[in-house]
Amino acid sequence: MTTNSLLSIPGLQTPKLKALPPLSLYIHIPWCLKKCPYCDFNSHEIRSPSGKIPEEAYVTALVRDLESALSDVWGRRLSSIFFGGGTPSLLSAGAIDTILTAVRTLLPVEHFAEITLEANPGTFEAQKFADFRQAGINRLSIGIQSFNAKHLQALGRVHDDQHAHQAVKIAQANFDNINLDLMYALPGQTLKEAQQDIETACAQAVNHISAYHLTIEPNTLFHRFPPQLPDDEHAAAMQDMIEQVTAHHQYRNYETSAFARPGKESRHNVNYWLFGDYLGIGAGAHSKISFADSIVRRMRYKQPREYLAKSQANASTIQTQQILTPADRSFEFMMNALRLTGGFDTSLFSERTGLPISAIQHQLNEAEERGLLVHDRVRIKPTILGKRFLNDLLHIFLPENNSPGDALQSSIPT
Structure with missing residues (x-):
């Protein structure tokens, strides 16, 4: 069949559900300091003369958006909340607090709900991230991508290796639930360099690591001007190595690109899967x-x-x-x-x-x-x-x- x-x-023809599944909330912040050449997400480089995003107007729009959707999810409880982007850490802590206050006012939220904020090195300030925690963020996902300055430059990132290490240090001072995003099979990357990245990430002893294979997507600068990437054989060797290194450091490969300490899997992403x-x-x-x-x-x-x-x-x-x-x-x-x-x-x-x-x-x-x-x-x-x-x-x-x-x-x- x-x-x-x-x-x-x-x-x-119209199959019925006996019960509704768990419900998560995703909040998209579409701006970045710079559009990366590999990125096909809905993200937009800040081009205003002031260099700032229309934060107040956007927060108002988000609250209206949530209010308009209430009839579809009325009475359902949120198990997780995720601020994705773009670069959500461009928002002020006050904006995050306003959004989360509105969410809790309009919908019931589980007492120990996972509330994640994506953040990129280059937007890290110690007091700002302490305020994010105070506003209700309890999980931070940092877009490191690599700890190698050469590869960060090839990826068009706004941060360097020192910014990457500083971001982890600030995050660990304020959060005990942290994810590090890495990429592998990067332009000109060797197996040894990929291993240095994943070993460095594991040495930070965070709860969660994501390691994504760089792929060339349509409507990106890399698609128009393709870089020289490792071939399939070398990329597969990198994937094998990453699985071995993370396992050695007691991370479980629970999803294709995700590695977590026991009990620290991303609840928001597992709900997707x-x-x-x-x-x-x-x-x-x-x-x-x-x-x-x-x-x-x-x-x-x-x-x-x-x-x-x-x-x-x-x-x-x-x-x-x-x-x-x-x-x-x-x-x-x-x-x-x-x-x-x-x-x-x-x-x-x-x-x-x-x-x-x-x-x-x-x-x-x-x-x-x-x-x-x-x-x-x-x-x-x-x-x-x-x-x-x-x-x-x-x-x-x-x-x-x-x-x-x-x-x-x-x-x-x-």
């Missing part, structure tokens, strides 16, 4: 919201000026909306959950999609025959081979009427 044939199964719900507010933010009889994806207007103009005119800030078909639900669940090293409970597929596991039995059997995953009545998880060839594994579950690129692009939140 193909994924498209889900539509012909009696009773699956397990097809949980997230409300996204801010320019270009994506949402996935479940209802009893539908699952809806929405995207806000991407350009900050347009987003602000819509908000100030009391018009809807939602630019696009998609109601997921049964085939979409099936693929998107698998696309996300198979990123987790430990896989997922078999029963979760039905709980989050409203579909019986038999709806993808043919694809599960094919993936197992090819040695890409293992499954039984209790658990489904990728094999080592499946982790290495994740795109091939996901392709098995891809709806026939979509291209892999289109499906992946439309399903991954910013």
Whole structure:
């Protein structure tokens, strides 16, 4: 049975959810000091004569955005909040406090909810980050990318290696839950240099490390002027080395690019991977919201000026909306959950999609025959081979009427 044939199964035209999944809040801050040449996120270099962002107007728009979305999530409790970007640490601590106060006023928030702020070296000031903690931020994610000055320059970063170390020092003085973002397979990077980066990150003894393979994305400067990157063989060797080094330092590789100390996995990101719900507010933010009889994806207007103009005119800030078909639900669940090293409970597929596991039995059997995953009545998880060839594994579950690129692009939140 193909994924498209889900539509012909009696009773699956409008599959019902017995319970709603956990809910997270994503808040997008779209400005950066400088647009990096590899970045395809919805981020915009600050170009105002003052060099400042329209903070007050944007915070007002975010609160209005949240208020307008309340009817979709009324009474639901937030398990995590994530300020992403862009560079959210460009905001003042006062702005963060105003936003979080509004969130807590409008929605119930779990007592020990994870509240993450992304921050880039070059925006670090000791008092400012102490104030972020006071405002309610309890997890910091730092965009280090590399501790090597040469590679930071090649990546177009505004900080150098000294800024990177100083950022970690300031963060550790104020936060006990920290993630460091690194990238590997960088222009001109050797295996030894990649190892120095990951060893340096592990030596900081933070709770969480993310290590992403640099890829050339459309609509980036690197796509127009491609740098010389390590070949696939060297990149794979770097990935193997990173997994070995992090394991030696007691980090568990719980997701394709994520490594955590026991119990310190990113709760916000795990909710994504397990097809949980997230409300996204801010320019270009994506949402996935479940209802009893539908699952809806929405995207806000991407350009900050347009987003602000819509908000100030009391018009809807939602630019696009998609109601997921049964085939979409099936693929998107698998696309996300198979990123987790430990896989997922078999029963979760039905709980989050409203579909019986038999709806993808043919694809599960094919993936197992090819040695890409293992499954039984209790658990489904990728094999080592499946982790290495994740795109091939996901392709098995891809709806026939979509291209892999289109499906992946439309399903991954910013």
